[in-house]
Amino acid sequence: xxxxxxxxxxxxxxxxxxxxxxxxxxxxxxxxxxxxxxxxxxxxxxxxxxxxxxxxxxxxxxxxxxxxxxxxxxxxxxxxxxxxxxxxxxxxxxxxxxxxxxxxxxxxxxx
Amino acid sequence: xxxxxxxxxxxxxxxxxxxxxxxxxxxxxxxxxxxxxxxxxxxxxxxxxxxxxxxxxxxxxxxxxxxxxxxxxxxxxxxxxxxxxxxxxxxxxxxxxxxxxxxxxxxxxxxxxxxxx
Numbered sequence: 286x287x288x289x290x291x292x293x294x295x296x297x298x299x300x301x302x303x304x305x306x307x308x309x310x311x312x313x314x315x316x317x318x319x320x321x322x323x324x325x326x327x328x329x330x331x332x333x334x335x336x337x338x339x340x341x342x343x344x345x346x347x348x349x350x351x352x353x354x355x356x357x358x359x360x361x362x363x364x365x366x367x368x369x370x371x372x373x374x375x376x377x378x379x380x381x382x383x384x385x386x387x388x389x390x391x392x393x394x395x396x
Numbered sequence: 397x398x399x400x401x402x403x404x405x406x407x408x409x410x411x412x413x414x415x416x417x418x419x420x421x422x423x424x425x426x427x428x429x430x431x432x433x434x435x436x437x438x439x440x441x442x443x444x445x446x447x448x449x450x451x452x453x454x455x456x457x458x459x460x461x462x463x464x465x466x467x468x469x470x471x472x473x474x475x476x477x478x479x480x481x482x483x484x485x486x487x488x489x490x491x492x493x494x495x496x497x498x499x500x501x502x503x504x505x506x507x508x509x510x511x512x513x
Binding site for chain 2: 317319321326327328329330331334336374378383384385386387388389
């Protein structure tokens with residue numbers, strides 16, 4: 286069945302450090318891929334998405350590229366800020382038309 | 397434009413009781429999905445409703461049920477509560493069912509945090 290695997294957290298970085306959160310997936314067909322972010326005490330909100338192979342989603346300095354050959358959608362940011370501290374979820378929609386979420390990766394950025 | 401509203405935000409119940417949670421989607425959105433969020437399991441899909449019909453269902457026991465009204469508001473009910481039902485229950489709305497047209501983006505509420513004692 287479809288699944289999403291994210292790296293375990295928490296990830297702790299200093300401000301201005303480079304961020305990578307790994308995400309790999311298993312899916313039939315051609316899924317759409319998403320990154321959602323959950324700030325403390327809030328619901329999830331869409332950060333970026335990609336709908337086909339080699340697409341790059343980007344928003345707020347975050348980027349992720351849909352890599353079909355490696356079934357990956359890693360999230361990157363060149364310089365994190367304290368305000369980026371949150372939980373990040375990788376997700377996909379595929380043939381079953383149900384969202385499949387990863388378990389989430391908590392990011393903590395220290396000033 | 398008002399966001400997704402979930403009520404109540406916090407509630408405490410005891411084992412064996414039942415609970416009803418409510419979700420008001422963004423105006424014009426016809427799809428409402430429910431998720432259970434726990435520290436160990438992440439987000440688990442419960443069900444999706446579109447135009448008052450259940451479109452998809454996750455792997456939860458029959459104690460978990462839901463419905464959608466003609467104004468797209470949705471409720472979910474959990475009967476015979478167990479300790480393991482303690483979680484944050486998130487509702488998400490979208491313009492179309494996730495299998496249809498549109499961006500596929502989900503708009504989440506802040507959740508209802510249920511504690512079962």
